[in-house]
Amino acid sequence: xxxxxxxxxxxxxxxxxxxxxxxxxxxxxxxxxxxxxxxxxxxxxxxxxxxxxxxxxxxxxxxxxxxxxxxxxxxxxxxxxxxxxxxxxxxxxxxxxxxxxxxxxxxxxxxxxxxxxxxxxxxxxxxxxxxxxxxxxxxxxxxxxxxxxxxxxxxxxxxxxxxxxxxxxxxxxxxxxxxxxxxxxxxxxxxxxxxxxxxxxxxxxxxxxxxxxxxxxxxxxxxxxxxxxxxxxxxxxxxxxxxxxxxxxxxxxxxxxxxxxxxxxxxxxxxxxxxxxxxxxxxxxxxx
Amino acid sequence: xxxxxxxxxxxxxxxxxxxxxxxxxxxxxxxxxxxxxxxxxxxxxxxxxxxxxxxxxxxxxxxxxxxxxxxxxxxxxxxxxxxxxxxxxxxxxxxxxxxxxxxxxxxxxxxxxxxxxxxxxxxxxxxxxxxxxxxxxxxxxxxxxxxxxxxxxxxxxxxxxxxxxxxxxxxxxxxxxxxxxxxxxxxxxxxxxxxxxxxxxxxxxxxxxxxxxxxxxxxxxxxxxxxxxxxxxxxxxxxxxxxxxxxxxxxxxxxxxxxxxxxxxxxxxxxxxxxxx
Amino acid sequence: xxxxxxxxxxxxxxxxxxxxxxxxxxxxxxxxxxxxxxxxxxxxxxxxxxxxxxxxxxxxxxxxxxxxxxxxxxxxxxxxxxxxxxxxxxxxxxxxxxxxxxxxxxxxxxxxxxxxxxxxxxxxxxxxxxxxxxxxxxxxxxxxxxxxxxxxxxxxxxxxxxxxxxxxxxxxxxxxxxxxxxxxxxxxxxxxxxxxxxxxxxxxxxxxxxxxxxxxxxxxxxxxxxxxxxxxxxxxxxxxxxxxxxxxxxxxxxxxxxxxxxxxxxxxxxxxxxxxxxxxxxxxxxxxxxxxxxxxxxxxxxxxxxxxxxxxxxxxxxxxx
Numbered sequence: 001x002x003x004x005x006x007x008x009x010x011x012x013x014x015x016x017x018x019x020x021x022x023x024x025x026x027x028x029x030x031x032x033x034x035x036x037x038x039x040x041x042x043x044x045x046x047x048x049x050x051x052x053x054x055x056x057x058x059x060x061x062x063x064x065x066x067x068x069x070x071x072x073x074x075x076x077x078x079x080x081x082x083x084x085x086x087x088x089x090x091x092x093x094x095x096x097x098x099x100x101x102x103x104x105x106x107x108x109x110x111x112x113x114x115x116x117x118x119x120x121x122x123x124x125x126x127x128x129x130x131x132x133x134x135x136x137x138x139x140x141x142x143x144x145x146x147x148x149x150x151x152x153x154x155x156x157x158x159x160x161x162x163x164x165x166x167x168x169x170x171x172x173x174x175x176x177x178x179x180x181x182x183x184x185x186x187x188x189x190x191x192x193x194x195x196x197x198x199x200x201x202x203x204x205x206x207x208x209x210x211x212x213x214x215x216x217x218x219x220x221x222x223x224x225x226x227x228x229x230x231x232x233x234x235x236x237x238x239x240x241x242x243x244x245x246x247x248x249x250x251x252x253x254x255x256x257x258x259x260x261x262x263x264x265x266x267x268x269x270x271x272x273x274x275x276x277x278x279x280x281x282x283x284x285x286x287x288x
Numbered sequence: 289x290x291x292x293x294x295x296x297x298x299x300x301x302x303x304x305x306x307x308x309x310x311x312x313x314x315x316x317x318x319x320x321x322x323x324x325x326x327x328x329x330x331x332x333x334x335x336x337x338x339x340x341x342x343x344x345x346x347x348x349x350x351x352x353x354x355x356x357x358x359x360x361x362x363x364x365x366x367x368x369x370x371x372x373x374x375x376x377x378x379x380x381x382x383x384x385x386x387x388x389x390x391x392x393x394x395x396x397x398x399x400x401x402x403x404x405x406x407x408x409x410x411x412x413x414x415x416x417x418x419x420x421x422x423x424x425x426x427x428x429x430x431x432x433x434x435x436x437x438x439x440x441x442x443x444x445x446x447x448x449x450x451x452x453x454x455x456x457x458x459x460x461x462x463x464x465x466x467x468x469x470x471x472x473x474x475x476x477x478x479x480x481x482x483x484x485x486x487x488x489x490x491x492x493x494x495x496x497x498x499x500x501x502x503x504x505x506x507x508x509x510x511x512x513x514x515x516x517x518x519x520x521x522x523x524x525x526x527x528x529x530x531x532x533x534x535x536x537x538x539x540x541x542x543x544x545x546x547x548x549x550x551x552x553x554x555x556x557x558x559x560x561x562x563x564x565x
Numbered sequence: 566x567x568x569x570x571x572x573x574x575x576x577x578x579x580x581x582x583x584x585x586x587x588x589x590x591x592x593x594x595x596x597x598x599x600x601x602x603x604x605x606x607x608x609x610x611x612x613x614x615x616x617x618x619x620x621x622x623x624x625x626x627x628x629x630x631x632x633x634x635x636x637x638x639x640x641x642x643x644x645x646x647x648x649x650x651x652x653x654x655x656x657x658x659x660x661x662x663x664x665x666x667x668x669x670x671x672x673x674x675x676x677x678x679x680x681x682x683x684x685x686x687x688x689x690x691x692x693x694x695x696x697x698x699x700x701x702x703x704x705x706x707x708x709x710x711x712x713x714x715x716x717x718x719x720x721x722x723x724x725x726x727x728x729x730x731x732x733x734x735x736x737x738x739x740x741x742x743x744x745x746x747x748x749x750x751x752x753x754x755x756x757x758x759x760x761x762x763x764x765x766x767x768x769x770x771x772x773x774x775x776x777x778x779x780x781x782x783x784x785x786x787x788x789x790x791x792x793x794x795x796x797x798x799x800x801x802x803x804x805x806x807x808x809x810x811x812x813x814x815x816x817x818x819x820x821x822x823x824x825x826x827x828x829x830x831x832x833x834x835x836x837x838x839x840x841x842x843x844x845x846x847x848x849x850x851x852x853x854x855x856x857x858x859x860x861x862x863x864x865x866x867x868x869x870x871x872x873x874x875x876x877x878x879x880x881x882x883x884x885x886x
Contacts, residue, residue: 031867033690038867039775059866064774067830114862115690177584179608179617182814183779187865199816201369208795208808210617239865241607241781243586293635294666295621295794295805341624341631342798345805346821368821382631501824528820530794535661535668536810537791538817540836541826542764543844560764563826 005104006052008140009076012102013048016074022100023071026064028057033115039064051076056117058109060084060233062189065094074100078109080124082133083231083266084189089135090269093192103136105144113238124234124247127152134267153255155248171216171249177242178215184236184246185222190229190265197221219249227253228275231266294533297339297384298324302377303359309443311366312410313375316352318359319385330354331392332417333524333552337532338362339384340373347529347547349414350388353421360385363413363445389532390551393418393496393522402430404488406507408437408479408499412445414524414551415498423456432459433488437479437499439466462486480506483514490515496522505562508555518556525551525558568732569596572643576679579613580645581606590644599646604689605857609651609787610644611658614674617809621670621794624803638673643730645681650694650855652682652706654787660849661790679726682707688746691858693871696753699855701745712742748856751871752878757852759877760843762884768876769838770831775866776813778833782860782868783811788841788853791817812836838873 013025029040029050036056041064042048053076061075062084077085082103088094108125111118131144159167182198185191198206198218206217232254234247257263261274300317308314317338319325330336330350339345346368352361366375377383395418403422407415422429434453438444444463454461464475464482475482479499488495495516497507504523511521527539527546534548542561544550549557572578580599582591587607588600622635655675662671685692685701694700704710708727711718719740722728783789793810796803810817813833818826827833845853854870861869 032861032869032872033867036867041771041774043771063777114864114867177587179780179784179809181780181784183777183781183865186777186779195816204795207797207806208618208793208810209797209806210808235865239777239779239781241785241863293622293669295668295807296633296635299631299633339796342796342803344796345794371821384633526820526824527826528818530792530807533666533668534664535790535792536794536807537661537812537840538810540840540844542839543847560761563828563832 002054002141005141009053009102009104010048010051012138012140013042013051013074014045016100017042017045017048021072022074024068025051025074025076025102026061026068027051027074027076027102028053028059028061031056031114035115035117036112053104055108055110055121056112057106058112058122058235058238060187060189060235062088063187065099066192069094069098072098072100074102076102076104077133077136078104078106079130079133080106080128080231080233082130082135084233085135086266086269086271087190087229087231088192090266090271090273096269099137101133101136101138103133103139105132105139105141111238122234123150123155124232126150135269153251156252156255159248159252171219172212174244175215175219176212178210178219178244179242180210180215180218181241183239183241187235187239188226189231189233190226191222197225219244219246223249223253226250228257228261228263228273229265230254294386295531297337297345297386298328300360300383300385302379302381302383305375305377305379308363308445308447309438312363312443312445313366314351314361314363315374315377316357316359316361317383317385320382328360328388330360330388332395332421333392333414334388334390335414335551336360336362336385336387336389337529338364338370338374339386340370340377341382341384343373344370345384345386345530346370347389347526347532349524349551351413351416353417353424356420356424363410363416365410386532389547391549393524393552395421398494399428400430400492402489402491402493403432404493404495405432405434405436406479406483406495406497406499407435408503409439409443410445411497411499411503412436413498415496416446416449418496419453423453423459426456426458430458430492432456433462433486434460435462435464435479435482435486437464437466437477437482437503441465441469441472478506479503480510483507483510487514490517490520494520494522496524498524501526512555518559519554521555523553523555525553527551569599569645571732572730576641576643578643578645579610590647601646601683604687605648605651605859607859608785609654609857609859610647611651611654611787611790613642613644613678614655614658614671615662615790615792615809619670619807621805621807623805626801636670638670638677640677642674642678643681644678646683647680647707648685648857649682649701649703649706649710650692650699650857651787652680653694653699653703653855654857655680656706657788657845657849657851657853657855658790660845660851679730680707680709681727681730682710684710684712685746686713686743688748689858691861692748692856693751693858694856695748696751697852697854697856701748702742714740714743749871751856751874753852753874755878755881756842756874757846759881760839763877763880764835764839766880767831768880769835770829772868772873773830773834776830776834776868777866778813778815778830779865780809780811780814781863781865782837783813784809785859785863787855787857787859788845789837812840834868838870841870842874842877 016022024043028037031038108121230250236246299320304316306314335347335349348362468476529539530536532547534545539546579590588603590610620636662668708724710721791810792807794807841853
């Protein structure tokens with residue numbers, strides 16, 4: 001554990017709370033297993049000592065900003081999380097002036113679950129192109145260390161090499177296990193619709209049946225709603241209680257968007273997401 | 289009589305539909321099975337779950353008195369998918385009924401007391417059979433004060449019955465609306481404010497209120513201010529319901545299930561667990 | 566275990582099976598499919614009494630007259646390999662489901678299912694069954710209890726239903742039952758009182774800050790049983806379906822028109838704990854938690870019921886009641 005880094009975070013938190021600049025600080029604290037981390041909300045000075053940062057801090061805390069719009073909050077943000085901030089700024093879901101962003105030069109996080117800490121960096125860290133957050137008010141941590149990054153989308157390519165029938169069998173098999181807990185949706189910074197399409201009664205797009213056909217519809221539609229918007233935090237895959245490889249599905253669409261439009265979400269707060277932008281000179285693919 | 293599978297409704301047909309306000313209809317339905325009809329006994333306060341087959345099921349207070357009407361009457365406000373489907377039923381169409389569910393107003397305990405009825409909007413629906421029951425046995429009860437509010441004069445649900453209510457002995461009717469029109473000559477005020485103004489005495493009285501949650505919230509506060517004890521204040525609550533059998537764990541207010549322990553509650557029973565609106 | 570093959574003849578045998586990285590109760594057709602070396606299954610066996618999705622009834626029209634056709638429960642079932650905590654979970658669910666008017670689909674499944682339990686020789690880090698009225702070798706809620714020993718299993722026949730499952734010859738054993746593993750203690754004596762007393766305490770809003778309001782805790786829990794009901798119609802025929810739901814989901818208490826009784830995150834999170842620790846015990850005299858620890862293991866943001874119970878006890882102690 002990097003105690004200097006943690007001290008920096010705590011000092012910032014203390015200053016911000018003492019001066020009344022923020023109502024609270026969203027960061028990380030030790031979980032009940034004494035080993036991994038969990039999100040922390042610190043509103044009082046006495047609680048600042050709970051804040052930590054280490055390789056188990058996998059959670060994307062940006063999702064909590066959606067419920068805290070009324071107050072100014074400080075938030076601890078890793079480079080991948082900062083892409084989520086850009087996404088929400090771009091989509092007008094949060095206001096920059098309500099945030100104090102404590103950016104962390106993150107050396108990567110490992111796979112964790114309750115009472116378990118992995119030894120190798122998560123797949124998304126191995127392919128991560130960012131060494132420090134894209135947006136922050138205060139930066140903590142050491143000078144970012146460059147380490148050899150893995151080639152992105154290798155797992156997607158591996159799947160693309162399989163036949164359509166094999167791919168379909170694979171995914172339908174995965175979706176069969178889905179129990180529609182919607183944890184993937186709840187933990188995703190890009191899923192913020194006040195009424196998700198699965199909750200709509202009229203028209204009834206999916207309904208409440210927990211069964212393969214409905215599961216398939218849920219999974220595929222959510223993936224498409226995130227096309228060009230997923231920032232690759234992979235939290236959906238971590239939280240899934242039945243181990244569906246969700247990030248593989250989302251990455252396929254991200255790879256496609258990158259190939260077609262040379263675009264990745266969350267790199268700037270002012271971007272023009274290709275699936276939400278119309279240009280007169282667009283190629284529509286059927287003229288000429 | 290309970291069917292084997294308690295989720296299966298009795299079948300009923302729509303006998304009449306009267307438009308009471310722009311969005312409220314009085315539906316009268318008749319149970320198809322004579323055996324079910326004979327054993328479907330209910331008291332004011334109880335409710336039934338009506339199925340618009342294909343659309344869904346929702347709870348509605350039974351607004352008729354048994355033996356006083358040919359069938360079961362419900363005042364249904366058109367506000368969602370099930371209520372829209374119920375409004376669109378034609379005479380003779382089949383719908384489902386499960387019930388009677390819930391507890392009822394213990395009117396036997398109120399004999400000799402002064403009754404204050406405070407209703408807002410469609411909240412008047414479960415209160416109507418209470419009023420009618422009291423009028424049926426008028427000498428058994430003390431003074432009757434009815435405070436009835438709605439958004440506009442057109443939204444006063446049981447307007448056609450006001451004359452009967454007003455002409456009953458020792459009975460007063462105070463009307464109010466949020467927004468009046470040119471022909472409206474009565475109060476323009478919110479229901480809790482009217483309760484404050486009229487200031488009914490808590491002596492030997494029971495206050496029964498029903499309406500939008502925000503109206504209930506403020507009315508309960510006013511009644512307490514006027515000196516009504518928590519066991520003198522009665523309300524009947526709406527809740528999202530799915531099973532009506534105390535099994536889907538959805539409709540509770542604290543430790544009380546609206547479908548089993550309610551919908552009629554004294555404030556004493558639920559005050560600790562009432563959420564702030 | 567050859568005995569299980571025999572049971573398969575006329576019944577559906579549900580047993581723990583490895584599926585990808587999970588251990589799930591699934592129908593097996595061969596004894597070899599059964600997993601025996603596991604802590605606990607990923608999901609409790611409650612799905613075999615209250616399925617994630619089932620049709621309550623369907624509607625058909627005969628000569629234009631609608632007829633309601635209830636669903637049927639098919640075969641006799643044996644669930645093999647469930648832990649004592651899960652068996653207690655099923656017994657707790659009997660409370661609301663068998664209470665008048667009984668849920669006939671649940672009742673039918675319950676009557677036709679036999680339970681063969683498997684004692685725990687080891688506790689998992691998340692287990693705390695002994696703090697909530699159960700034990701690793703509790704035989705109260707199963708028909709047969711197996712305890713693994715070095716060269717086989719000790720078989721305890723608990724009920725007549727269990728007796729009916731056994732083949733004729735069983736060796737009487739003088740062997741003593743091995744002691745159960747030691748478990749951590751979680752303070753639970755005051756929780757019911759504490760939930761009532763601290764119902765309006767800001768503790769719940771603070772705890773809910775990190776809650777995602779996904780449905781994971783409710784779905785993995787052996788005693789959570791909230792469900793949703795919806796009609797599905799297709800060209801004149803109708804199915805009324807019920808599916809798992811959870812008090813955490815947004816809109817759980819929202820009625821047409823928009824009013825929502827439990828609108829805030831804190832109110833929704835509090836509901837789960839108040840239901841388990843206060844409302845359920847008030848009616849059924851037992852808290853609705855069997856100490857299996859699945860919610861502790863699966864919650865993505867580490868909302869730990871043991872921590873909540875301990876926090877509540879501390880609030881109670883501080884208030885000096």
